[in-house]
Structures are given as C-alpha cells and as structure tokens.
Amino acid sequence: MLHTFVAYVEDLPGVLTRVASLFRRLNINIISLTVGRSERAGLSRMTIVAEASAEAGHRIRASLFKLENVVDVDDIAQAPSVTRELALIKIAATPQNRGQIFDLAEVFRARIVDLTSESLIIEMTGVESKIEGLIEILREDEGRVLELCRSGKMTMRRGHHLSSVVRAMGVSEAESAEREAELAPDIVTGEVE
Template sequence: MLHTFVAHVSDKPGVLTRVASLFRRLNINIVSLTVGESERPEVSRMTIVCEAPDHAAHRIRASLYKLEITVDVDEVGRSEAVIRELCLIKVAAGPKTRSQIFELATVFKARVVDLAPESVMLEMTGAASKIEGLIQVLTESGYTILEVSRTGRMAMRRGHHTSRVLKALGTPHSDHSDETSFPEKPDADEILPNEFTGVHEDEA
C-alpha cells in the first residue's frame, strides 16, 4: 500500500541523496518525492510517497529519524490531510481540435497555460486520480500526448496550528492544545530490518 510521509530536514547539500539512499537500502519503492522550502529557516520540507506493507510505516519513520539531518517526520493519510499534485500536459492539437481539448480542460478544471500552432499545454492541480483521469480521457479520445510533467504529491494536515495563527495575528491565546503534534520519536536504539518482504526496489 502507499504511505505518505512529511519530513522536515536540514537544508544542506546531499540531504536528498541520503534520504533516497535510505529507502534504497530498505528496499522500499519511492513513488514520488517532492522537496522545497518550509516555514522554518534552514529547514526543507519533503513529501515522500512510498509503496510498502502496512506494518512497515513505523519502521520507515524510525529509519528516517536515524538520519541526523531529520528534524521531524509525520505520516499523513487522505482523511486527515490535503493532498495535491501539479501536472503539466502538452497535447498535439491543431486549429480543428483545440476547441474539444478546451472543453475537456473545463470539465476537469484544468487551465490552458500555453498555446502553440501545433500543441496545447494544460495545467492541472488536484488529486492524483483526477490527473490520471484527464490523461486517460485525452488518450482514449485519440489525442497524442507529447509530454507529461508531474510534481508528485504534496501533503499538509488539515486544521492545527490554531495558536500559531492567532499569535501571528497578534491575538492573545493561551490554549496550545491545537498545536500540531508529531508522533513520538522512535527509540534511537531500535533495530531495523534491511528490507521488507514483498516490496520491490526502485530501479529509477
């Protein structure tokens, strides 16, 4: 099954390589990995989607915490987080077929971001299933997809941070019970397996 982890890591050279190498050693397939700046200075935010058995989630978190560059790690699910993906799709299209593509874009709430004499580029933000749905409809409708670029999933927990928001607005608030709390950090001495049965290594 798919697991989505949000990890805050030190913004240093080689961090991405170390995280990717960790998953390779664990024989865990990374489906997507996005990284960028966070709200914290000198800390980057990673969203890692991987394919692993259900029981492996805790051990993956523990392995990430063993890296000294890791600040915190949280596993999020669809019901408790907003998960989105950005996709650019370039479709071969001449003057006679553009209008049909524009109609499909409207149905899927995609935007036309580039129009060339022989192609149309669409931008779509949403759940992975909706993006895959648009790609499937374009293909089944006989259009030639020239290029596809997807960011991979980005995730953020719903709600939380109430006291942070009020503090930023200058509103007194003494109740910090709604602050985001990450799951307890695993024991640093926990022994972790080198691989998980039934999970295929990422060949990419």
Template sequence: MKHTLSVIVEDESGVLSRIAGLFARRGFNIESLAVGPAEKPGISRITMVVPGDNRTIEQLTKQLYKLVNVLKVQDITDIPSVERELMLIKIHASKKYRSDILDIAYIFRARIVDISSNCLILEVTGDPGKIVTIEQILAPYGIIEISRTGKISLTRASNINTELLKNTKFIEKSFAY
C-alpha cells in the same frame, strides 16, 4: 498499500541523498517525491509516497529518525489532509478536436500555458485523483509529453476528513432534521 510520509529536515546539502540512499539500501521504491522550503527558514519539507505495510513504514520511520538532519517524520496516510499535485501535459490538438480539449480543460479548471497550430500544453493542479482522471480523458487525443510533480500534502487543522463528506449518505444523515 501506499503511504504518504511528511518529513521535516534541516535544509542542508546531502540530506535528500542520504534519505534516498536509506530507501535504496533497503530495497524500497519512492513512488512520488516532492521537496521544498517549509514554514521556517533553513527547514524543508519532503513529501513522499512509498509502498509498504504498516510495519515496514514504522521501520522506515525509525531509520529516518537516525539520520542527523531529520527533525520529524509523520505518516499522514490516514490523517485528514489536503493533497495536491501539478501536471503539465502536452496534447495533440488539431483544429478538429481543439474545442473538445478546451471544454475538458475548462471542466477540470486547467490553464492553457502554451499553444501552437497542432498542440496545447495544459497546467492542471489538484488532488491526485483529478490528475489521473484528466490524463485518462485526454489520452485519446494523443498525449505527447507529461511532467508531474510529486504529491504535496498538509494535514488539516480542522481534522475533518473530506473523503467522508463526499459520501452523500453521510451528508444526508448529518443534515437530516
């Protein structure tokens, strides 16, 4: 199972290296990694996606807390949260298929950030499922390059799990009079 960890650290040189080293020494892969400033100056948030069972993640969490600059570690996998990812995707876009690609971009609310006579670069932002879906749909046109950020995530203050809301039976039962 993949787990999403949110790690709050002091913004000092070498912190990310020590965390990556911890994972490497224990033979764990980090599938996705995003780092950036958090809400307070001098503090950064690291969002990482790592494979493992609950026991393994619990052990990793304990090991992370032993690192000096780590302030908080939270496994937010099962906590209602907002997840986003950014992808830049360069696609072959001949005149014959350009309008089809632009229609797909419109449907996915992607932005055209570069255009030439034979290719387009799209900027796509959304949950990881949206990113994977548009990539699959655009694959037949010929993907030249892709650059993706790691997943970023914040827990929802409302504590409402929107995955449950996507289930129409749940919505119908909730609003039945």
C-alpha cells in the same frame, strides 16, 4: 499499502541522498518525492510516497528520524489530510481541433498555459484520481499526449497536526488522533474542492 511521509530536512547538499538511500536500503520503491522550501528557514519540506507493508511505516519513520539532517517526520497514514498534485500536459492540437481540449479543460477545471499552432499545455492541480482521469481521456485519442510532467504528491494534514506542533502542545499522538476525531468529524469525510 501506500505510505505518505512528510519530512522537514536541513537544506544542505547530500540530504536528499541520505533520505533516498534509506528507502533504497530497505528495498522500498519511492513512488513520488517532492521537495521544496518550507515555512521554516533553512529547512526543506519533503512529501515522500512509498509502497510498503502496513507495519513498515513505524520503522521508516523511526529510521528517518535517525538521519542527522532530518528534523521532523510525520507519517500521514490514514490521517485527514489534503493531497495535491500538479501536472503539465502537452497536447498535440491544431486550431481546428483545439476547441475540444478547451471544453475538456473546463470540465476538469484545468488551465491552458501555453498555446502554439501545433500544441498546447494544460496545467492542472488536484488529487491524483482527477489528474489520471484527465490523462486517460486525453489518451483515448492516440498520439495526442506529447509530454507529461507530474510533480508527485504534496500532502498536508488538516488542522494543526504537524508532529512538532503536537509535541509543542504536549499531547501524545494517540490523544491528538482522538481529539481530531472529536473536533472535526465532518471534515474527515471528504476532500474540499
């Protein structure tokens, strides 16, 4: 199954290697990994998506915590969360046929961020399926997709569920899951676009 981990790590040289090396050692392929600054000074936030058996989640999280530079780890698992990905897609388009791409971008709520006489760049954020939907349609016209750049997933739990917050609140994760189910039954069901 797909596992999604959110990790807060110290913003220091070599930390990415340590995290990546852990997955390498476990022979787990990282599907996507995004890193950037977080709300906490000196800490970067990673979203790591990896394919591993259902039981592996516990061990991966426990092993991540064992890394000296890792401050916090959250296993998103099936918890209610918002996941987004950013894609930049360069399309071969001439003034004659770019109108069709404009229409498509509108349907997908994507934006055109660069325009030349031979090509244009579409910027799109959304859930993975939406981005793949657009790419699929663009690829129907062979040779039009010139370049594709995807950020990988960025994930954030809904509500206040970061494990450090949960710990600060003094409730166990099981309790917090229960509370979550009680408090927000309707939000759990769907992505809010």
